Every structure is written in structure tokens, then in C-alpha cells.
Amino acid sequence: MRKQTAPWMVLISIIVLLSIFSVRLFGGQIEIVRDSWGIAHIYADNDLELFFGAGYATAEDRMFQMELSRRKVAGTLSEIYGKDLLESDKLMRTLGLYKHAQEIAASLQGDTMDILKAYADGVNYYLETHLDNLNPAFDEVGVIPDQWTVADSIAVWMRVSERFDRSWQNEVTALRNYEQRLRSGLIQDPAVIDNSAAIVTESDFLRTDPEAYRRLMEMKPRESSEWMEWDSIKASHAWTVSGSKTLTDGPLLESDPQIAVTLPSLWYEIHLSGGSYNARGICVAGSPGFLIGWNEDLAWGATALGSDNSDLFQEKLSRDGSMFLFGESWYPLQSHTEVISVRNEDPVEITVYRTIHGPLVDEFVKGVGPTEHFSLKYVATEELNTPITGMLAMMRSRNWEEFTGGLNDYMFPGIHVVYADVSGNIGYYTAAAIPIRSGKPGLPQIGWTGDEEWNGYVPFDELPHVLNPSSGFVASANHLPVGDWYPYSLTIGTGGTGHNPRSMRLYELLDDQNEFTFESFSEIHRDNVSAIARDFLSLADILSERNLLSQNSTRLLKTLIDWDYRLLENNRTADVAETIVQVMHRSLRPNTVTALLASKYGGGHAGNIFLLRSALEEFERTQKLPDEEELAVWVNQILEASAGSLRENVSQTRKVVMVYQTNLEGLPSIYPDANRNMPDLVTTSGNTIWSQLGNSYTQIVDLSNIDNSRAFLPPGVSEDPRSPHFFDQVELWVAGETRPAPLSREEVMKYAESIETLSSALNETMRQSGSE
Structure with a gap:
């Protein structure tokens, strides 16, 4: 005969199961491990706790930037910057991006809504617990940030879209x-x-x-x-x-x-490990979806x-x-x-x-x-x-x-x-x-x-x-x-x-x-080789050997005889080559002396590259150049215009200031003490792979050994000028180097600098959030 289970034992079993369920939802411990470069590695038992921790860590690193981002979309930058940002606010109010973000938030359901709510809770928990120690930029402008919302996270991504959809x-x-x-x-x-x-x-x-x-x-x-x-x-x-x-x-x-x-x-680097995720990469601060990144697979x-x-x-x-x-x-x-x-x-x-x-x-x-x-x-x-x-x-x-x-x-x-x-x-x-x-x-x-x-x-x-x-x-x-x-x-x-x-x-x-x-x-x-300049000079040399170039063009070509095709900063020969590339870009246009070439190959860099490849391949096969007379006119035109441009523009070296919180909008610095001088970079041309002025993030992922992957985020992960991670990746930026970016906890802990735990106060915050 089967034994009867005592009612009190049933009650205890239910309480235990409920407590386990509660721990899974709210009671797990969240760890924020920061490595030697200040990158936050969030560890949690489930998705909601994971993104709560992500919101908390992101606010710790970038709350002022997040405030400016949502103000941009909401059209409230003039409250901080005055009438200079009025036109931006008018445009945003007219487009209605923030109102639409609120409509999306009101209709959103499922995992995305739950995650964004947990993320917002994490941001707000940071604000509640650190209101007396926020980024000093808040004191400078006299602003106390409002609570973060799901709509804010949606709007912050729409800000990025608006920047590229004009x-x-x-x-x-x-x-x-x-x-x-x-x-x-x-x-x-x-x-x-x-x-x-x-x-x-x-x-x-x-x-x-x-x-x-x-x-x-x-x-x-x-x-x-x-x-x-x-x-x-x-x-x-x-x-x-x-x-x-x-x-x-x-x-x-x-x-x-x-x-x-x-x-x-612009980018915020973070690593999220727990629940359904073990991924690292970049998002924009305030919006937790990764545009670029990797996971274990x-x-x-x-x-x-x-x-x-x-x-x-x-x-x-x-x-x-x-x-x-x-x-x-x-x-x-x-x-x-x-x-x-x-x-x-x-x-x-x-x-x-x-x-x-x-x-x-x-x-x-x-x-x-x-x-x-x-x-x-x-x-x-x-x-x-x-x-x-x-x-x-x-x-x-x-x-x-x-x-x-x-x-x-x-x-x-x-x-x-x-x-x-x-x-x-x-x-x-x-x-x-x-x-x-x-x-x-x-x-x-x-x-x-x-x-x-x-x-x-x-x-x-x-x-x-x-x-x-x-x-x-x-x-x-x-x-x-x-x-x-x-x-x-x-x-x-x-x-x-x-x-x-x-x-x-x-x-x-x-x-x-x-x-x-x-x-x-x-x-x-x-790599900072200019392949387009190299091929142009090869074509110019062929035409020069056939006496089809002017004296001025030939004279300019001689200054490039020993050039190694690299576009280096503060290098006179590289400056000449870069000028040639820029002039070449504008050269093929309809209704000009090179209209025939433009009609066959197109214009701009794409047309130039198509033309150069076609001409040099034909020459290699037959030792003849197609459209030789037109090519000679085109090359002479570029070289003569380049020589004139070099005479008119004498370069001057000057220190460039990195304006604090200029962001996507080109905002003026509202906290000049946080401005920094631009470091001396090796390659600033936008026409090479190693274009350092735009090298805003790099990740190199080894799919045969994920922990062998590397990354870097200049100038540093933190926006707070008091932080050691405000400007600490500049040397990597200058040298074109990366740092370790492992995914496994074992490898991450080899570079651990600090560990922060969110537990009891978090539980209450998430319980209250879940009941609203």
C-alpha cells in the first residue's frame, strides 16, 4: 500500500520549488568582472539577470553619452546646449523618432521586451545607487538623468539609423x-x-x-x-x-x-555570459544588441x-x-x-x-x-x-x-x-x-x-x-x-x-x-598600401616611355620613383600620391575631355579602378593600350592638376583636439577638462585599409580557437575622465595592435582587474519590476 504524503511535507516541497524558481528568475548572483582594459564581462544564471547586469555596467561606463543619445532622438539637446542645437531638435521632433520608439515599446512583447526591461532596470539601479558619484559632466551641465526606459533603448538605435539614412x-x-x-x-x-x-x-x-x-x-x-x-x-x-x-x-x-x-x-564593448548567451562584441551604449561580435560558435x-x-x-x-x-x-x-x-x-x-x-x-x-x-x-x-x-x-x-x-x-x-x-x-x-x-x-x-x-x-x-x-x-x-x-x-x-x-x-x-x-x-x-595609386603610376610609366606625357607630368612622376606605395602621415612622397588619388577620383565625368572613358568605365574610384585594371591587363596581354590617346589625356590631366594642387596646399602640422562627447552629432565640448589631444597617427588616409582616424573598433576572431581572438576599442571603454580606462587604448590605436579578447571564463579571469557582485538589492529591484 502506497504511503500518504503528509500535507506539511507537500507544503515544504512547494516552498522549496518556489524558492528555486525565484532564484532562477531573481535570486541568482550577477558578477561583473572587469579586465585590464576595463571591459565588462557579465556573468549571470539567466537572460534577465544577464541584461540587468549589462544595463548596470553600461551606465557605469557611459551614462552621460546615453543621456545625450536619447536627448538627440527626443529633440531635447537645446536644453543643454542652447540655441545652437535648435535645428537638430526641430528635425527630430518633426521626424517623430522618439514618439515612434515609445509606440514600439508599448506594443513590444516576448523576449525582446523582457530583455530591454531588465536592461533598463539595470541602468536605473546604477542611477539609484550612484547618483552622488556620476560622471562629473552631469554636474557641469546641471542635469540629473531621468529613469531609463525601454523606449530609450529603442530610440538610441534609431539615432544610429538616422545618421546613416539621410x-x-x-x-x-x-x-x-x-x-x-x-x-x-x-x-x-x-x-x-x-x-x-x-x-x-x-x-x-x-x-x-x-x-x-x-x-x-x-x-x-x-x-x-x-x-x-x-x-x-x-x-x-x-x-x-x-x-x-x-x-x-x-x-x-x-x-x-x-x-x-x-x-x-560611438561603440561600447561588452561580454555577456549566462542564460542563452555567451557573446562579446560592440553595441551602442544604451541599446544592448550587438552590431558586430562573436560567440562560441x-x-x-x-x-x-x-x-x-x-x-x-x-x-x-x-x-x-x-x-x-x-x-x-x-x-x-x-x-x-x-x-x-x-x-x-x-x-x-x-x-x-x-x-x-x-x-x-x-x-x-x-x-x-x-x-x-x-x-x-x-x-x-x-x-x-x-x-x-x-x-x-x-x-x-x-x-x-x-x-x-x-x-x-x-x-x-x-x-x-x-x-x-x-x-x-x-x-x-x-x-x-x-x-x-x-x-x-x-x-x-x-x-x-x-x-x-x-x-x-x-x-x-x-x-x-x-x-x-x-x-x-x-x-x-x-x-x-x-x-x-x-x-x-x-x-x-x-x-x-x-x-x-x-x-x-x-x-x-x-x-x-x-x-x-x-x-x-x-x-x-x-596595410597602408595604395593599390590604386600604384596602378595609376604603372600606367603613367607606360605612357611616359611612349613620350605621351607633358614635361610637368614627367617631372612629377620622377618624384615618385622610389615610393613604396604606402600612404604614411607626414611623408612628402605619400602626400603627392594621396593628392593624385584625390584628383583621380574627380577626373572621370560626363561632358569632359574624358567623357569617352567615363562612358565605358564609369566614374569615381570604381570607374578609375575598372579603367586601370582593364588597361593594364590588356597591356600585359598584347603590349597595347586601349584608347591610348584618351588615356594619355586623362593621365596628363590628373598629374598636372595634382602638381597645381600641391603648390596651392602647403600642409601644416597642428595638434588636433579630441572634443569630449562630440559623438555622432559633432557636439561642442561641454566639459573642456575632458578634451584630449589626438595622438600622432601613422596612417590617416581614408584610402587604405589601415585608416586610423576611422579605426573605431577592431575584432579578429579565430574560429579554430575562440579564446585566441583579439580586439581593441580606442580611446578607451569608459567616458569618465577619472577612470584609468578613459584613454588607455590609445597606444594600441597608434601601433595598430590589438589585445586579448577571450570568451571562456577561465581565460577571461587571467586578465581580471576587479569583480563586482550584484545580489540582494538586485533581487528586490527585479521583483518590483516584475510586478509592475
Whole structure:
């Protein structure tokens, strides 16, 4: 006969189970281990405690930057900086980013909401316990930070997106140029695409995803942007090689997001270990999703895509300006008033007007006529989702399928994503919500007919992607993502029509070697060879031998005879070469003496590189130059203009000040005592891989031994000028070195500098938070 369990024993069992459950939710101990460089390693038992600790540590390092970031999006910077930031506040209030972040927060559910709430609780716990010892910048401006919210974290990421999604501000200028060409009867030649430069080749896409390729082939060819720029964003580079090109048989991956190194950095480096996560990488302070990083199974890097995530819509308003036309009906403009507080000034009121497409932005766009009106439709304010959801999924993913599943939830700003994993796979994906347009890309869409509305977004599986490309490597330096076979228009022109000098050099280095070690792979980080200048000089030498160059051109060439093709700071020969590269970039234009070359090869760096490669390859095969007379005119033009430019611009060495908390907005220093002098850098050219002015973070991940990985974050992880980690990574920055960045706790503890524990007070905070 089975024994009866006493009621009191049942009660004890229930209490024990409840206490265990409570410990799992709230009662675990959170450890914050800081290493020799101040990087926070958060250890916890579950996801909520982990992100609570992340919020706490981030606030400890970057609370003032977080305050400025949310003020930027909310349009309240004028409260601190006065009328100089009024225009920024007007724009943000008009775009309504912060209000939309609040709407997303109100509708958000599931893991993302829980994590962002725990993160905000961690930030607020830090504020509650350290209000008397915050960054001295708070005292300087007389601000006590409000409680952090879920909406703040969402808004902080939208701030980054807004920084990279400003193509709409140029669309009216593009319209004026287009109208002028129509009046003149000039037809713009389609953009020349250098297909050999594409990250994703047609054959690799077909092999990776034959069904998506079939659907793409059934579409009509894409139409080029009417204002295709021939430049490319100098924003980042990332690359990976497969195990077939390494001596360890495992992939290697590096990511260098190139954006101006500021004090503090835009990026915040952190390591999260516990629950579903063991990942380290970079986010922006206040928003915990990693843009770039790695975990035990995989790594990823990112560069800016330059995607077109917004459009102006030209609107037709009634005579009194109170109605807008859509289809065959007139509708009242929506409006509301915003009151902006301005330091030492009276408050400023603005009225924001909206159509079905979005807010009217006439005052923020150049070239708008007196009777014209334009509204802005922007992906970031169209969707009740946040890319943080996708980034969190990427951080906890274990393979390509899980990683791309997370990437599917990433929407803005557009990025090139480079991937590698411990199973030996390498890959690439274009990640962005790209509107499918009916109107001309790059120009304002017609807003009153209903004929040029967005028709959803490019399906995720039809975005350019490849797994294990035939080349054995993937590299992106913001250059051409995919060739002209691809039917969608993805970028605003700044994504490039081919290679730029950095991608050109990356491809050379990665294609040239099949026995990479971690050390030799890392050396690419410091490469400062100008391959485009080298090839230009090779072509110039051929023309000089044929007596096709002027005396001035020949004289300038002689000054470069002993140059080693490296662009070094304060080196006269390198200055000459850099000037040639800059002049070359502007050289190929329609309606000039080199118009024939421009029509065949395109313009800007992509056209120059395409031209140089084609000419030198033809010469190597046949000892003849194609279009020899035009090439001679072009080379002479560049060399003569370069010589003139060198005479006009005598360089002067001066100390550059790193302005404290200038951030993305170029803010003036509100705490001058925290300013620092820029260190003496070796390579400041934006046309080489080692472009130190933009070397804002580096990670090098060894997928054969994750603990062998390395990173660095200049000038330091902390924003507090009192901290030893405020300016402590500058020597690494100058030397182009990295520091250990292990993932296992055993290896992390070898570099441990301090350990902080959050326990009893945390439990009460999380209980109260969970009951709200």
C-alpha cells in the first residue's frame, strides 16, 4: 500500500520549488568582472539577470553619452546646449523618432521586451545607487538623468539609423538635375557596373539559393538611380577567409567599423555570459544588441551598405495649405505642436504637419520651390519593430540558419554582414528593409496619385547572399554588393558601382595567400598600401616611355620613383600620391575631355579602378593600350592638376583636439577638462585599409580557437575622465595592435582587474519590476 504524503511535507516541497524558481528568475548572483582594459564581462544564471547586469555596467561606463543619445532622438539637446542645437531638435521632433520608439515599446512583447526591461532596470539601479558619484559632466551641465526606459533603448538605435539614412535630404537636388537634363534633351547614361568587383557573384548566388535566383530572373532589370554618386561611403571594412586558406583549417574573421574615433567611442564593448548567451562584441551604449561580435560558435562583422531606406513624396496641397490630395480625394493635414525648451532662451514652438506618407520636411531639404511640398516616408518610423530583436537573435545563434533567421528581423540601417563559424562555413548577407518602389529610385516619389507607393520590401531570401563562396573569402569595404544581373535597386549610389581603393587592396591580399596564420591575417589590419595609386603610376610609366606625357607630368612622376606605395602621415612622397588619388577620383565625368572613358568605365574610384585594371591587363596581354590617346589625356590631366594642387596646399602640422562627447552629432565640448589631444597617427588616409582616424573598433576572431581572438576599442571603454580606462587604448590605436579578447571564463579571469557582485538589492529591484 502506497504511503500518504503528509500535507506539511507537500507544503515544504512547494516552498522549496518556489524558492528555486525565484532564484532562477531573481535570486541568482550577477558578477561583473572587469579586465585590464576595463571591459565588462557579465556573468549571470539567466537572460534577465544577464541584461540587468549589462544595463548596470553600461551606465557605469557611459551614462552621460546615453543621456545625450536619447536627448538627440527626443529633440531635447537645446536644453543643454542652447540655441545652437535648435535645428537638430526641430528635425527630430518633426521626424517623430522618439514618439515612434515609445509606440514600439508599448506594443513590444516576448523576449525582446523582457530583455530591454531588465536592461533598463539595470541602468536605473546604477542611477539609484550612484547618483552622488556620476560622471562629473552631469554636474557641469546641471542635469540629473531621468529613469531609463525601454523606449530609450529603442530610440538610441534609431539615432544610429538616422545618421546613416539621410539620402532623402539630397533627393530634391537630384530632381532639379533630372529636370535640367530633360529640358536640355540630355539622356543620362546608365551606371557602369564593374561586375568583377561584386561581393556576391551571380554563380555563387545561384548555387547558394537556386529558388530565389529563379524568382529574381523573372523580374524586369533594375533602373539605375537618377543621382548615382560615384563615390562610396568610407565607413568600414570586414573580411573572412575559409579554413581552406588557413593553416589551422578554421576560418578567420576581422571587422573594422570605420567611423571617426571619438571621445568616447560611438561603440561600447561588452561580454555577456549566462542564460542563452555567451557573446562579446560592440553595441551602442544604451541599446544592448550587438552590431558586430562573436560567440562560441560563430562570428560576424558589418559594414555600411548605403541602402535607400527612405523616400521623399512630393505632395499636392490645397490653396490654403490645410488639405493634401491623395487619389481623387482631399484629406486634412494632421498637425500637432511641439514645444522645445532652449537653455537661456524662451521656449520655441513648432507645428509638425503630416500627410499619409509622413511629416512635411520642406525646411530641412535644399532646393524646395515656394509652392512645393515634400513629406518623408522612412522605414524606421513605418514599422512597429526594432532591429534589436534581430541582433539579440544573432548573438545567441549557433549556425548559419539561426544567424540568418535573426538577420531577417534586422531592418535598419542597411549593412553588409560577413559571417564565419566553427564548422568551417563563411558567408555574406545584405541586411536591410529595402522598399520596393514604383517610381524612379533616387528621386522624390509622386505622392498624390497613389501610383508610386511602396509595395512592401525586398524579400529577405532575395537579398544578395552567399554561403561558402568559390573564392574562399568574403570581403566588404562598402563596395558593390551584387552585379548588374540583380533586378532590385539596393543602394543610393554610395554603395558603389565597383571597387574602392580599400576593397581593391583587400581583394588583392586575400586572394594572394592560401596559408594564413592568425598573425599574417592580422597584419592586413595595418596595410597602408595604395593599390590604386600604384596602378595609376604603372600606367603613367607606360605612357611616359611612349613620350605621351607633358614635361610637368614627367617631372612629377620622377618624384615618385622610389615610393613604396604606402600612404604614411607626414611623408612628402605619400602626400603627392594621396593628392593624385584625390584628383583621380574627380577626373572621370560626363561632358569632359574624358567623357569617352567615363562612358565605358564609369566614374569615381570604381570607374578609375575598372579603367586601370582593364588597361593594364590588356597591356600585359598584347603590349597595347586601349584608347591610348584618351588615356594619355586623362593621365596628363590628373598629374598636372595634382602638381597645381600641391603648390596651392602647403600642409601644416597642428595638434588636433579630441572634443569630449562630440559623438555622432559633432557636439561642442561641454566639459573642456575632458578634451584630449589626438595622438600622432601613422596612417590617416581614408584610402587604405589601415585608416586610423576611422579605426573605431577592431575584432579578429579565430574560429579554430575562440579564446585566441583579439580586439581593441580606442580611446578607451569608459567616458569618465577619472577612470584609468578613459584613454588607455590609445597606444594600441597608434601601433595598430590589438589585445586579448577571450570568451571562456577561465581565460577571461587571467586578465581580471576587479569583480563586482550584484545580489540582494538586485533581487528586490527585479521583483518590483516584475510586478509592475
